[in-house]
Amino acid sequence: MFGYALRRVLTAIPIVLITITVCFFILRLAPGGPFDGERALPPDVMKNLRAHYNLDQPLISQYFIYLGGVFRGDFGPSMVMEDFSVSRLISIGLPFTLMLGFSAFVVGTVAGMIAGAVAAVQQNKWPDYLLVAIVLIGIIIPNFLMANLVQLFFGVYLRWLPVGGYQPGSIAHLVLPVLILSLPHGGRVARLVRGSMIEVLGTNYVRTARSKGLGTRLILARHALKPALLPVVSYLGPGLSYLLTGSLVVEQVFALPGIGKYFISAALNRDYGLVLGTTILYVFIILALNLIVDVLYAWLDPKVRYR
Amino acid sequence: MANVLVVDNLDVTFALHQSEVKAVSDLDFTLAEGETLAVVGESGSGKSQAFLSIMGLLARNGKASGRAMLGDVNLIGMAPDKLDNYRGKDIAMIFQDPMTSLNPTLRVKTQLAEVLVRHQGFTAEKAHRAVIEMLERVGIPEPVKRANAYPHELSGGMRQRVMIAMALLCKPRVLIADEPTTALDVTVQAQMLDLFKNLTNDFGTALVLITHDLGVVAGVADRMMVMYGGRCIEKGPTDTLFYDPRHPYTLGLLHSTPHVAKRAKRLDPIQGLPPSLEHLPRGCAFHPRCAFRFERCFEERPPLLPVEDVREKACWYQGELKYEAVA
Amino acid sequence: MAGITGKDAALTAYANALATEAPKGRSLTQDALRRLFNNKAALVSIFVLTAIVLFALVGPYFLPWAYDKIDWAGIRKPPDWAKGHYFGTDQNGRDMLARTLQGTQMSLLVAGVATFVSVVIGILYGAIAGYFGGKIDAVMMRFVDIMYALPYILFVIILVVIFGRSPVLLFVGIGCLEWLTMARIVRGQTLSIKQREFIEAAKAGGAGPFTIIFRHIVPNLTGPVVIYATLTIPEIIITESFLSYLGLGVQEPQTSLGTLISFGAPVAEALPWMLFTPAAILVTMLLCLSYLGDGLRDALDPKDR
Ligand SMILES: Nc1ncnc2c1ncn2[C@@H]1O[C@H](COP(=O)(O)OP(=O)(O)O)[C@@H](O)[C@H]1O
């Protein structure tokens, strides 16, 4: 098990390095830059700026300067928000984004698993149909649209919940964002659990368990749940990427102080430093979480450990 | 000897899209304490479904009616949670495919111990000790190591031994073994049958041995029940059925079994295919393949009637069955 | 966004089926299409989608107002049949229906461009990996696996940084990210075609690898391409609307469904028709495409039901 985890970590390292390298060169080689504004800057100002950001050095040494910085946790300066380093902006926004993403991940995964399992046990009865309908809505309606709709309904018409913004410690401000973010995730999880649970309940080994007189609850908890979760666990990796995408939208719609805001404005302003730093960070987080997911998978499925 | 299981009038029907199919019709039989009953027939003849229905394990679209008295309780139609007091304790079942019948995500010992915890109220520790003992008993070398293994680490024969151990943990009164050797190597088959015989003997467990292979039955079963198209068509003591079959289908089965047919000059599969249960022929279901048929067989289904004291058959033909007539 | 239509699941199943059921590649596709046409929900979806696409293409010629024409007398007005503003007007007095149809066209155009690019790349990549096999195949497919693991949206944002002001270039770039699944399918198909006699015959006749790929393998890919495109277009439409919603995609004066929704959302309380019209079209299309995707998945992997 430990060896398996170690092997996975070792294969993830080159992926991170390749991503950093590729993104760095693509962004630096692309035409246009953050200082190509409407009006051309005076040449000596431009020169100073370029020197300040090391842009006057050969590309390859810029790359190694940058790489060295990344290892020390320094993602360089933001090129548009002059007084901030990228690491500083990240440290302002990241905790909130992680908190939001983690809450939505937990809510969506748990709710999705329960709903999917109930629907599977109640196959073709009303709880099943209800779930299928909710899942369809949650998956079909793009989350930026859904976010606006619930904001209008609960925030503007009913006035039950804040329309947006965030005050530290306020749960009410988080209800709608977490709901919107977890809905499609939970929907997919539910769909997967339902499908795999129905399949597992029809397997020979569940029949064996029934022949032993174990009782429904024990059979579900001990015999059916673990194998039924396997496809869900393999979905969690891609699911994290969708959550990341969703969090960009949700932070925008509800005006939340996460990292998404900086990321989007960096993209609009062609702030290479910030885009690059955020991308690397996201890739790192996603790969680290994927690693955890893989190890979890190996724990659930004993056969994987021996491969 | 007293009967442990008395089955009366057992029907099993499956609902299909618009129609339904009757997999078992009007099945009657008894099982005496400690005896071994073989249930034989080609695949699709309803053997498995008959016994799955007794265990309350039919697929969602299946329904059973009739009676299956285990002592003085009727298992048919019993609520699942009440049935759970008997399944695994007084009546246990082993399935055809040992590869898929064990849970791949749980250790062997977990899957065994839970039976004792559930039915005998053992503590986990006591159950584990009993499990090791039982694994040893079914001939598993290094039982402690194997108990900690996952099913995929064991060979097919080993897994079937685990299944046997699991079924016998509570010393049930009835053990149903559905094609327990079909998926195994020929070399392992004989060992496995010996194991069944010895263990059920030791525990005084009555054994139902379901098989499509008559070769398995000889020397193991006391009595035999032959099924065709969801019905019993002949039953009686194994010896008499082997040496003096009275139903043309039983005769055909005997001659198509290598082990048994050695005595005859050649091996002949029965002509034709087993019928689909959805389109059973009118009259006797076997008549399209029967060499002894006459007009009555096309029109009327023969009832299962006593032939001599201890045997019954469902066939209109009363003359002598000569194998040459078949060929 | 990947995953909305269950595309990867459907197509991966399909790719596997193509690779394992070697010589029957062609009839597999035909079987799948036959099963698809027996599926009522999928059939209705195809019909509705066709209707929307046709309406978006020819509808503007029959409307009284052009999408960029300003009706000074009708600014911020609810639907008004007498004036020909069937779905109302926006803050600048432009007809919402005309703008929505224009936006639908734009969404379909960029989706078409990106899908086309991804099909071309996917075919080349997959055919090369499958045809040469061995180490080349292993390395190329390993790269695809790694790309699958990384969040697509990050690369899209990088593309936005690079191509910012040109939506068409942006979606060419997105096409350059979308080809992974197509490559998997083509590889599977290539592996199975490679074993057939006519390939051996062509080789014996001295044809080079690229001749064989273009003459004999690519023409056999019609089925997979149709299926892939059907499932990819909705994903690009969602990506487009997502980017435009964030202000990163199609920008004024051009318009797209995502742009329209992003303008409609903030004023939805006062001018609900500005949100409703584009949202209804988008959701209807996505719903139909999802049913179509489900239908395709069932058709491709019948035991999954
Ligand atoms: N879930 C089901 N739905 C419909 N028919 C079934 C189902 N399960 C079994 N059957 C029918 O029951 C017949 C008998 O099956 P079975 O008892 O398993 O035969 P066997 O004698 O080989 O054990 C099958 O041929 C099939 O037609």
Ligand SMILES: [Mg+2]
């Ligand atoms: Mg059977």
